[in-house]
Amino acid sequence: MKILLVGAGGREHALAWKIVQSPHCQKLYCAPGNGGMARIAEVVPIEDTNISLLARFAEEKKIDLTVVGPEVPLALGIVDEFERRGLKIYGPNKKAAEIEKSKVFAKEFMERHRIPTGRFRVASRAEEALRILNSGEFEFPLVVKADGLAAGKGVVVCANVKRAEDAINEIMVKKKFGPSGERVVIEEFLKGRELSFIVLTDGTRVQPLVTTMDHKAAYDGDKGPNTGGMGAISPSPFISEKLYAQIMDTIIFPTVTRLLEEGRRFKGTLYAGLMLTSEGPKVLEYNCRFGDPETQVQMLRMESDLVEVLMSAVTEDLLKDEIKWSSKVSGCVVLASGGYPGSYEKGKLIRGLEEAEKVPGLVIFHAGTSLANGQYYTNGGRVLNVCASEETLQQTMKKIYDSIPLINFDGMFYRKDIGAIKEVR
Ligand code: AMP
Ligand code: GLY
Numbered sequence: 001m002k003i004l005l006v007g008a009g010g011r012e013h014a015l016a017w018k019i020v021q022s023p024h025c026q027k028l029y030c031a032p033g034n035g036g037m038a039r040i041a042e043v044v045p046i047e048d049t050n051i052s053l054l055a056r057f058a059e060e061k062k063i064d065l066t067v068v069g070p071e072v073p074l075a076l077g078i079v080d081e082f083e084r085r086g087l088k089i090y091g092p093n094k095k096a097a098e099i100e101k102s103k104v105f106a107k108e109f110m111e112r113h114r115i116p117t118g119r120f121r122v123a124s125r126a127e128e129a130l131r132i133l134n135s136g137e138f139e140f141p142l143v144v145k146a147d148g149l150a151a152g153k154g155v156v157v158c159a160n161v162k163r164a165e166d167a168i169n170e171i172m173v174k175k176k177f178g179p180s181g182e183r184v185v186i187e188e189f190l191k192g193r194e195l196s197f198i199v200l201t202d203g204t205r206v207q208p209l210v211t212t213m214d215h216k217a218a219y220d221g222d223k224g225p226n227t228g229g230m231g232a233i234s235p236s237p238f239i240s241e242k243l244y245a246q247i248m249d250t251i252i253f254p255t256v257t258r259l260l261e262e263g264r265r266f267k268g269t270l271y272a273g274l275m276l277t278s279e280g281p282k283v284l285e286y287n288c289r290f291g292d293p294e295t296q297v298q299m300l301r302m303e304s305d306l307v308e309v310l311m312s313a314v315t316e317d318l319l320k321d322e323i324k325w326s327s328k329v330s331g332c333v334v335l336a337s338g339g340y341p342g343s344y345e346k347g348k349l350i351r352g353l354e355e356a357e358k359v360p361g362l363v364i365f366h367a368g369t370s371l372a373n374g375q376y377y378t379n380g381g382r383v384l385n386v387c388a389s390e391e392t393l394q395q396t397m398k399k400i401y402d403s404i405p406l407i408n409f410d411g412m413f414y415r416k417d418i419g420a421i422k423e424v425r
Contacts, residue, residue, distance in 0.1 A: 001024045001025060001026060001064040001065060001307065002026060002027045002028075002029070002061060002062060002063050002064050002065075003019055003025055003027070003028050003029070003063065003064065003065050003066070003067065003307065004028075004029045004030075004031065004044075004054070004057070004058055004061070004063045004065075004066040004067070005019065005028060005029070005030045005031070005033075005037075005041070005066075005067045005069065006030075006031055006048050006054060006066065006067070006068045006069060006070070006073055006078070007030075007048055007068070007069025007070045008030075008032050008033055008034045008037075008048065008069075009034070009069065009070070009292050009367045009368075009380075009382070010292055010293055010295075010296055010332075010334070010365045010366065010367035010382060010384075010385040011069050011290050011291070011292035011293070011294075011295040011296065012030065012033070012034075012037065012069040012070075013034065013036045013037050013296075013365040013366050013367070013385075014295045014296040014298075014299040014300075014365050014385075015067060015069060015290070015295060015299065015306070016028060016030055016033075016037050016040055016041050017040065017299060017363075017365065018299040018302060018306040019067070019306055019307055020040050020041065021306075022305045022306060022307035022308070023305075024305065024307040024308065024311075025307055027042070028040070028041035028042070029041060029042050029043075029044050029057075029061065029063070030042070030043050030044065031043070031044040031045075031046040031047075031048065031054060031057070032044065032045055032046060032047055032048065034366045034367065034368070034369050034370070034379070035366050035369035035370050035371035035376050035377075035379070036364070036365060036366025036369060037366065038371055044057060048068075048069075048070055048072065048073050049072055049073055049076060051073060051076060051077065051078045051081050052081070054066075054073075054078065055078075055081050055082055055085055055087065058082065058085075058087050059085060059087065063087065064088060065088050065089070065090065065307070065310065065311055065314065066082060066087060066088065066089040066090065067089075067090045067091070067310055068089065068090065068091040068268075068289070069289065069290065069292075070289065071097065071100050071101070071149060071287065071288055071289050072149060074091050074092055074094075074097040074100075074268075074288055074289060075094065075097045075098075075100070075101040075149060075288075076094070077093070077094035078091070079091050079092060079093040079094070079097075079268075080093050080094050088311075088314050088315075089314065090267075090268060090310045090311075090313060090314050091267070091268040091269075091288070091289070092266050092267055092268040092288045093265075093267075095263070095264045096259060096264045096265060096266040096267070096268070096288065097288040098264065099255075099259065099264075099266070099270075099286045099288055100149070100285075100286055100287045100288040100289070101148060101149055101288075102147055102148060103145050103146070103147050103148075103185045103285065104122050104147045104183050104185060106283075106285065106286050107120050107122070107185055107187075108122075109258070109259075109262075110283060112258075113254055113255075113258045114254075115250070115251055115254050115255060115258075115283060116250060116251065116279075116280060116281065116282045116283065117282050117283040117284075118143075118187045118188045118189075118190050118275075118282060118284070119138075119187070119188040120185050120186060120187040120188070121137070121138075121185070121186050122147075122183055122184070122185055122186075123172075123183065123184050123186065124182065124183045125172070126168055126169070126172040126173055129144075129168045129172060129184050129186060130165065130168060132186050133161060133164050133165065133168070133186065134161070138186060138187075138188055139188075139189075140158065140159060140160055140161070140164075140189075141157055141158055141159045141160075141189040142157075142158055142164060142186060142187065142188060142189055143155060143156070143157050143158065143185075143186070143187040143188070143189055144156045144158055144164055144167040144168060144171065144184055144185075144186055144187075145184060145185040145186075145187060146171045146177045146180045146181045146184060147180060147181070147182060147183040147184060147185065148177065148178075148179060148180025148181070148182075149177075149180055150177040150180050150181075151228065152216075152226065152227065152228045152229075152341075153177070153225075153226070153341060154171065154177050154180060154181070155226060155285075156171075157189065157226075164186075168184060171184055172184060190275040190277050190282055190284065191275075191277060191278075192275045192276045192277040192278070193213075193238050193275070193276045194213070194214065194216070194273065194274065194275055194276075194284070195211065195213065195236050195238065195239065195274045195275075195276055195281070196211075196212050196213070196214050196232075196236075196271060196272075196273055196274075196291050196294050197211065197247050197251070197252070197271070197272045197273075197274055197281075198212070198269060198270070198271045198272075198290070198291055198294060198298070199252055199269070199270050200268070200269055200270075200309065200310075200313050200318065200323075201256050201266055201267065201268070201270055201313065201318065202267050202312070202313045202314075202315075202316045202317065202318040203256070203259075203260055203265035203266055203267050203316065204256070204260065204316075205318040206248075206252060206253065206256055206318075207309070207318055207322065207323055208244075208248070208252075209269075209298050209302075209323070210234050210235055210298055210301055210302075210325050211234065211235045211236040211239050211244075212232050212233065212234040212235070212236055212291065212294040212297055212298060213232060213233050213234075213236040213237065213238070214229045214231075214232045214291065214293070214294055215229065215230050215231045215232065215415060215417075215418055216228075216229055216230070217230070218230060218336075218340070218341060218415075219415065220415050220416055220417045221417065225341055225342070226341070227336075227340065227341040227381075227382075228292060228341070228381075228382060229291070229292060229293045229294070229334065229382075230333075230334045230336065230414070230415045230418065231293060231331070231332055231333045231334050231414075231415055231418030231419070232291075232293045232294050232296065232297045232331070232332050232418070233297060233329065233330065233331045233332075233393060233396070233397075233418065233419045234294070234297035234298055234300075234301055234329070234330045234331075235329065237393070237421055238276065243276070243281065246280065246281060247272075247274065247281050250280070250281070251272055251274070251281060251283060252270070252272065255270065255272070255286070256270065266288070267313055267314065267316070268288060268289070268313065269287075269288070269289055269290045270286065270287075270288065271286065271287035271288070271289065271290070271291055271294075272285075272286055273285045273286070273287065292367075292382075293332045293334060293382075293385055296330075296332040296365050296385050296387050297330040297331060297332050297387065297389075298330075300326075300328075300330040300363060300387055300388075300389040301325045301326045301328060301330050301389060302323065302324075302325060302326075303324040303325060303326055304323045304324045304325075309323055326389065328389045328390060328391060328396075329389070329390065329391070329392055329393045329395075329396050330387065330388065330389035330396060331387065331388060331389075331393070331396040331397050331400055331418060331419050332365075332385050332386070332387040332400075332418070333385070333386050333387075333400050333401070333404065333414055333415065333418045334367070334382050334383075334384070334385055334414060334415075335382075335383050335384040335385075335386065335404070335407065335409075335412055335413075335414050336381055336382050336383060336412070336413055336414060337368070337378050337380070337381050337382075337383055337409075337411055337412070338410070338411025338412070338413055339381075339411070340381035340382065341381060344381055344411070345378075345410075345411065346368075346377070346378055346379050346380070347377050347378065347379070348377060348378040348409040348410040348411060349375060349376075349377055349409060349410075350369065350375075350376040350377060350378060350383070350384070350407065350408075350409045351407070351408050351409065352406045352407040352408055353376060353384075353407060355406045356386070356403050356404075356406040356407050359399070359403045359406075361388055361389070361390065361399060362386065362387070362388055362399060362400070362403050363387045363388065363389075364384055364385065364386055364387070365384070365385040365387060366383075366384060366385075367380055367382040367383055367384060367385060368380015368381060368382055368383050369383060369384065378409055383409065383412070384407065386400050386403060386404055386407070387400065388400050388403075393419055396419070397418065397419045400418075401416070
């Protein structure tokens, strides 16, 4: 099969790494790809949002399966366009992707169907939002969320009124995230541990992926601003069989079924970001795609053939056999550019990669890197993902943390506590 993978991050490098291991894969193209993907696939300089050019490329090259990583092309309708042209593509269509694209839609959907989530209000004007803030309806801290996509940065946990007013001003008045800030969700703050619960679905059947725990805050001890994710481990240490069944019954199955009933059949990866509260698991957000860096730790543990699994979701015949996983514990630590998730510089030379790649069992996925004259340079906020998969969490994290000092670039920083199991804030 000829396969096209859309995207350029660490998540896509991990998917590419797994796809090329499949005997079904004769040729893999990545658009636009990154420095690391260029070593295992042919990178094609087409941006992931240029849907018509991607579709034309897939037609010309007679691509048998396209796999979409990021949410933006999904929200723009890449799946609808490919399907219109009779091309096979893995991911939800535009109507189903609304579950991630609009937080207002997602919250109202959950309310309609009694899917557990935090209490919330929606405001479409700044004055209305300020009125809700000052009404005393929500205690502090509370959470202000821009309605639309904001690369994981449109969510502000606000300790007091001042912070909440600033967030509303930035989102709705200054339009920091453009049209994504036309509406906001004001939500109660949920206390507990976070869990990323990710499944594949063909719209009716569901295949859960192994559980993961993501570390979203920028700095050690869950301090600092939220990022796309600074590291992850799999499995999550905090999930019992009972909790697993509860999540499937109260969140995952109702979501898939109700979307189908509402004419939004969801085919692809459904990611529920959950808070494990004292009242049970509640949904913080849905994503319509694989997680980043959750995918990195999941692909390290997947034993089944990813191409077969994805194809079966596309053809609405999701594998009846369960996906097979290794029982090892995998981990991923993100090496980021100084300043991330705020502004940062690009183009810094990355040293020591070759040496780090010699460490047995260490797997390095590239995120924001570019390749020029045989050298790698930083090209994004999250630059590299240093990963391993060993018998125990301690062995995995030791391998990763012992290897990181081999690598360096100007401004590099990373969290030193990925996988550390702490008390809830
Ligand atoms: P979201 O994009 O909605 O998942 O929000 C990003 C992050 O903000 C989550 O991973 C949580 O760490 C935090 N967050 C979002 N909503 C809430 C909430 N209602 N209570 C507590 N933390 C939240
Ligand atoms: N790691 C969080 C996400 O993929 O949304």
